[in-house]
Amino acid sequence: MAILDKLKLWGLKKSPWIYHLNAGACNNCDIEVLELLTPRFDVERIGVLLAPSPRHADALLVTGVCTLQTKPRVQEIYEQTAKPCLVVCLGACACTGGIFRSGWHFAGPVDKVIREVDPDAMIVYIPGCPPKPEAMISGIAQALAKL
Amino acid sequence: MNGLHFWIAVIVLGFLGTPILGLFFKWIDRFVTARIQWRKGPPFYQTYADVLKLLGKETVVSERSSVGMFLFAPVLGFVGVSVAAAMLWAVAIDPEASFAGDLIVVVYFLVFPSLALILGASASGSPHAGLGASREMKMVIAYELPFILALVPPILNAGGTFKLSQILSAQSEGVLLWSGSGFLAFLCALAVMQAKLGVVPFDQAEAETELMGGVIVAYSGPPLALIYLMKAMLLFVLPMFVITVFWGGVHLGGWGLLSTAVKFVVLLVVIVLMRNTNPRLRIDQTMKFFWFFVTPLAIAACVVSLYAH
Numbered sequence: 001m002a003i004l005d006k007l008k009l010w011g012l013k014k015s016p017w018i019y020h021l022n023a024g025a026c027n028n029c030d031i032e033v034l035e036l037l038t039p040r041f042d043v044e045r046i047g048v049l050l051a052p053s054p055r056h057a058d059a060l061l062v063t064g065v066c067t068l069q070t071k072p073r074v075q076e077i078y079e080q081t082a083k084p085c086l087v088v089c090l091g092a093c094a095c096t097g098g099i100f101r102s103g104w105h106f107a108g109p110v111d112k113v114i115r116e117v118d119p120d121a122m123i124v125y126i127p128g129c130p131p132k133p134e135a136m137i138s139g140i141a142q143a144l145a146k147l
Numbered sequence: 148m149n150g151l152h153f154w155i156a157v158i159v160l161g162f163l164g165t166p167i168l169g170l171f172f173k174w175i176d177r178f179v180t181a182r183i184q185w186r187k188g189p190p191f192y193q194t195y196a197d198v199l200k201l202l203g204k205e206t207v208v209s210e211r212s213s214v215g216m217f218l219f220a221p222v223l224g225f226v227g228v229s230v231a232a233a234m235l236w237a238v239a240i241d242p243e244a245s246f247a248g249d250l251i252v253v254v255y256f257l258v259f260p261s262l263a264l265i266l267g268a269s270a271s272g273s274p275h276a277g278l279g280a281s282r283e284m285k286m287v288i289a290y291e292l293p294f295i296l297a298l299v300p301p302i303l304n305a306g307g308t309f310k311l312s313q314i315l316s317a318q319s320e321g322v323l324l325w326s327g328s329g330f331l332a333f334l335c336a337l338a339v340m341q342a343k344l345g346v347v348p349f350d351q352a353e354a355e356t357e358l359m360g361g362v363i364v365a366y367s368g369p370p371l372a373l374i375y376l377m378k379a380m381l382l383f384v385l386p387m388f389v390i391t392v393f394w395g396g397v398h399l400g401g402w403g404l405l406s407t408a409v410k411f412v413v414l415l416v417v418i419v420l421m422r423n424t425n426p427r428l429r430i431d432q433t434m435k436f437f438w439f440f441v442t443p444l445a446i447a448a449c450v451v452s453l454y455a456h
Contacts, residue, residue, distance in 0.1 A: 008203030014196035042186040044177070047193055052355035055207050055367035058200070082205045082367035 012058060012084065013144045015047040019057035019081070023074050023110060025064025029091040029130040033061060041133045046141065059086040059140070062110045065093040065100040071107040075117045086122050086143055087114050090136065092129045153241065160240075161233025169379035170194040172415060176382065179419045194379065201372035209365055211272030220267030221366070221373035227259020228380045235387050238311045239397040245312035250298065253311070253388060257343065260377050261287050264352065264362040267374075271365035279361025282430050283345075283352040289437040290342045296445035297335040300328040300452035301392045315396045322395040328452035333393045335445040340385045340414075341421055342437070345378070348425040349433055386414040 020033055036043045037050065051057040054077045066074060078087065087110070092098035094110045107113060111123045126139040173194045181188030208214055231253050237244040261283055268280035302309065304326075305317035323329035342349040353361045363374055390397055390410050397407050428436065 004203075007199050011196045011198070011200030011203060015193065015200045039185040042181070042188075044181060044189050044193075045187050047189060047196060052360040053364045055365060056360065056363075056371060058204075080207055082207050084204070 216270035224263025231256035242312035331448035
């Protein structure tokens with residue numbers, strides 16, 4: 001069994017498929033996420049693919065301040081994602097609420113929203129407005145190394 | 148009759164060797180695609196890591212799906228491709244293992260992946276998957292007729308037999324591909340191969356930019372791994388079938404192994420280049436392409452081969 005677990009972990013580390021979830025972002029982080037797939041950064045080198053559906057994904061890339069309207073949807077998508085999965089809070093808004101944290105529509109930072117449905121969720125924070133593609137790659141690589 | 152060790156070898160090659168080779172082919176596909184787009188591309192173990200990861204993940208099943216068929220469909224598709232592969236391996240190792248009508252049986256088993264995707268997608272209860280299933284059905288209706296017609300010249304060339312070993316031995320003096328009718332039929336088979344693989348320009352059933360994965364949208368974990376394996380194996384089995392029927396067959400010893408590898412590489416390069424230089428067609432354009440362009444071409448190939456013999 002130990003060998004099987006090691007193989008599973010190896011597979012998980014070498015092929016993290018990401019699902020990109022916009023929880024109410026200004027689109028700046030989203031543009032930077034697409035940058036990751038371009039020839040300059042090419043995250044397919046470390047096995048990252050953009051998954052079309054949360055059920056295929058190993059990491060939820062959540063961008064933007066979590067609004068009252070998207071909160072139940074973010075929680076439902078997290079529940080649909082096949083475990084084990086990482087949640088990556090991408091950008092200042094997803095990590096803390098950023099400049100929108102006093103807005104009337106702010107439902108709480110993404111980590112709190114996810115912890116409401118799963119207290120043991122694995123959450124990674126990549127701050128920045130928007131984070132540089134290098135920062136995203138480094139954040140995901142460090143998170144995978146700690147699995 | 149062949150001994151037990153022959154059948155064990157065939158089963159091991161069909162069910163174990165084909166996935167390993169298929170995943171390798173899938174890596175070549177991804178790597179060449181990356182290089183065409185000026186990217187570095189994934190490492191050689193990437194596809195194996197993908198499958199191992201998917202096998203270790205949780206299976207999410209929707210409340211609205213009918214669970215039994217949803218989980219059975221990937222197994223059906225995987226087994227279908229494996230059996231087709233095992234039959235082709237058996238003929239490649241020892242032509243004596245061929246039986247009357249095995250060409251038809253292989254063609255039947257090659258329909259299994261599409262059938263499995265249609266069944267699984269319809270059982271999953273997701274509207275995206277439903278749309279994907281309807282498109283996959285239209286694709287099957289579109290490409291099966293030219294596929295069968297394209298197999299007529301090899302059958303006539305072998306004197307009207309459905310036996311793979313006789314189709315092979317009829318090509319021992321001259322490969323069918325280099326005759327007029329054989330070449331036309333081969334072109335049709337290439338187009339059908341692209342559609343059966345479900346890659347661009349014929350990936351309407353999956354279409355991840357408009358249907359979010361279409362037929363496979365609701366799958367996760369081990370069932371998704373089986374579908375991934377099934378698609379990877381098709382990338383190996385369909386070229387193997389085309390080589391067996393049109394291009395003198397697969398040889399496993401000496402210089403034959405080298406020429407077989409070259410044939411596989413040529414077919415794979417054609418698939419990858421078509422995939423990377425074409426946009427996705429609409430489903431009605433696909434049906435028109437197969438019915439009004441590929442089918443007449445296949446009929447022309449049949450007529451030419453009738454006159455030649």
